[in-house]
Amino acid sequence: MPGGRRNPLSVTNLVEKVADVVHTATGNAHDLAKVTKSVVDNKFNVPCVDLVIKFIGASGIPKLDVVGTADPYFVAKIDDEVSMVSTVKTNTLTPVWNETWRVKNVPITSDLLVEVLDKDFGSPIDDFVGKFKTSVAAGAKELEIEGPLFRRDRGTFWLKIDSTPSSDPPEPRYLFDGPIRYSRHLSPTVGRLTNLDDARLYSTWKLYLIGVSLYFKDVYQHWNVNYKAAQTIFGTGATSLAVRTGIQAGHKMLYARSTSNGFGVIESATDVLKLFHGGRLNPKGIVGSDQEYLSAQDGMPAARSFFAHRVKPAVYTYIISAEDDSLRFSETGAAFFVDFASKHALHANCCDRVRYSGEFHPRPRAKDNSWIGWQDFSDSMSDEMVDWEVLIDNNSGTYSPDKAMLPTLQALLEYNFPGFKVQALDREDEELTKSVQACRDYALKYRGVQVKHLQPHLEEGEESLMKCAGVSNAAISVQ
Numbered sequence: 136m137p138g139g140r141r142n143p144l145s146v147t148n149l150v151e152k153v154a155d156v157v158h159t160a161t162g163n164a165h166d167l168a169k170v171t172k173s174v175v176d177n178k179f180n181v182p183c184v185d186l187v188i189k190f191i192g193a194s195g196i197p198k199l200d201v202v203g204t205a206d207p208y209f210v211a212k213i214d215d216e217v218s219m220v221s222t223v224k225t226n227t228l229t230p231v232w233n234e235t236w237r238v239k240n241v242p243i244t245s246d247l248l249v250e251v252l253d254k255d256f257g258s259p260i261d262d263f264v265g266k267f268k269t270s271v272a273a274g275a276k277e278l279e280i281e282g283p284l285f286r287r288d289r290g291t292f293w294l295k296i297d298s299t300p301s302s303d304p305p306e307p308r309y310l311f312d313g314p315i316r317y318s319r320h321l322s323p324t325v326g327r328l329t330n331l332d333d334a335r336l337y338s339t340w341k342l343y344l345i346g347v348s349l350y351f352k353d354v355y356q357h358w359n360v361n362y363k364a365a366q367t368i369f370g371t372g373a374t375s376l377a378v379r380t381g382i383q384a385g386h387k388m389l390y391a392r393s394t395s396n397g398f399g400v401i402e403s404a405t406d407v408l409k410l411f412h413g414g415r416l417n418p419k420g421i422v423g424s425d426q427e428y429l430s431a432q433d434g435m436p437a438a439r440s441f442f443a444h445r446v447k448p449a450v451y452t453y454i455i456s457a458e459d460d461s462l463r464f465s466e467t468g469a470a471f472f473v474d475f476a477s478k479h480a481l482h483a484n485c486c487d488r489v490r491y492s493g494e495f496h497p498r499p500r501a502k503d504n505s506w507i508g509w510q511d512f513s514d515s516m517s518d519e520m521v522d523w524e525v526l527i528d529n530n531s532g533t534y535s536p537d538k539a540m541l542p543t544l545q546a547l548l549e550y551n552f553p554g555f556k557v558q559a560l561d562r563e564d565e566e567l568t569k570s571v572q573a574c575r576d577y578a579l580k581y582r583g584v585q586v587k588h589l590q591p592h593l594e595e596g597e598e599s600l601m602k603c604a605g606v607s608n609a610a611i612s613v614q
Contacts, residue, residue: 181242183305185312186213186271187297188238188247190221192231193280195290199253199262204228206254207264208392209292213238213271214245216309218459222318222398223254228290237312240305245271249292251280254392265289273298307348311460315551317342317410319397320390335447336588339389339465339482340410342401347460347490350547351540355457355488359535364476368533369487378476379485385475386484390463404555408523411497413447413582446497446518448509448578450571450589453527454482454534455490455544467494468589477533491544492534493562495527496574500556508570509577524556526570538562 188211196205207230212218217238224230247269253262265280265287275295282289322337359365368378401407453464463482475481479492499521500507512521527544529536538561545559560567578584 181244183240183242183301183308184271184298185239185301186237186241188236189295189297190232190234190236190249191293191295192229192233193251193290193292194229195288196228196230196251196253196264196280197282197289198228199264200255205264206256207251208254210250210252211236212248213241213309215248217311220392223392223396234316235314237314239310239312240301240308241271242308243271247271247296249278249294251289251292256393267292271296271298310348311343311345313345315342315345315401317399317401318392320393321395322389335413335449336466336468339463341390342462344455344460344462344547344551346550347455347547350543350550351490354490354540354543356491356534356536356540357488358480359533362532362535365480365533368476368480368485382475382477382480382485386481389481390484401552404552407552407555408446408497408518411446411449412444413442442514442582445514446499446523448497448574448582448584450494450496450574452478452482452494454479454492454531456483457486457488457490458484460490464495468587479531479533483534489534489536491529491536491540492531493527493529493536494531494571495525496571498524498526498570498574500524509573512577514581522556524558526567527557527559528562528564528567530562 190209190211193207196207198204204226205228206223206225207227208223209221209232210218211221219236221232221234224232248266249268250266251264253264255261263283265282267278267280269276269278273296276293278292278294279287280289280292281287318341320339320341322339358369367375368382369375399406450467451464452467453462455462465482467478479489483489483492498508499512499516499518500523501511502520502522525548527548529538529541541559541561545557548557548559549555575589578589579586
């Protein structure tokens, strides 16, 4: 009855109560099964396999929105131990992904759970389409997508699993083995832009790295208890809780999956280098085009930078996540950092530990090693005439990474990007200081970068990410 209490005997209420009971029972049963399976696997030393899973596509996805069809994507998990999130396919009920996922050392008793969702723009929660579960046994599979109670038929999903015995001993288990997929996200504060160089100041990148647990093992970098800003973020009081809530809200908006994201796969050193191109925002996209997205925002073709296909002299802030082993980064002067106490905490989703964090920048080197650094470079040289490397450091006050792990960091990145030179230096290293300054000087003198672009800033009339996230200034800023 409108405005009154719900009838406890109504059919609708009864159905909802039944659904709640079923959901709770299913959840409890799942937890019990998971614990039992873990005990069995450990006790009886269940054999392991290396998997190559190809997610082909789906059909019969229901139309859940009033306008349009659907923008489906999926989240795949193996025993809740390792997960993968697909690209978003736009305006289709028959998505085709053809995306590959490799995972090593998976117990043969494992289950693959896939949830299909419909990206709901403007809403913090995406629509749930349905899910299915299958074994990791090899073969081509056609699986029914099961929706919520009484809406079970939500389409059909196709995938193929290839399986080979793991090496002995199979450790560590559930080891992600590629491919190295990346996504590029535009901040919701990007506004109406036509300059692609400026657009990079509103961008974040996420790359899923291979072998993080092999190199870092059980080593993590905890937040720096001696750093005032970190104390305010990770403290136990109400103020710290408000700060963390604001940072997490900002992170969620920054890294939201959207049809405007750029997606791709890193297969060579050339692909890595293209990520640093000044205007090449979508270098090897599976789907999505930033050029088209920015053009659509203005209703006119986006202006192309003269240096769109040249490596941009820029410094990046990065973290390697303790949550999913992803490398997350953006230009250090990114506009969305305004009012946030910690750039690294924003990238890390305010996690109290990371695998590693700091800054990095690309650096040119003569092929005969006669010179090295931006101070000796000239735009009269093509990028192909020189060799490129990345200088990466531990310059992070929030997490203050142990410099003893820098060789491990370098080895991990060289393992992920063979053929691309990486040099890891301590934040107090004189060579690093000179190289960073040369990089910034070149950007200012020869590439039209303004001084204000080297640090987070807002243009006149521009709204900050903090405001977009609906968080008060007092909850985020730390003096």
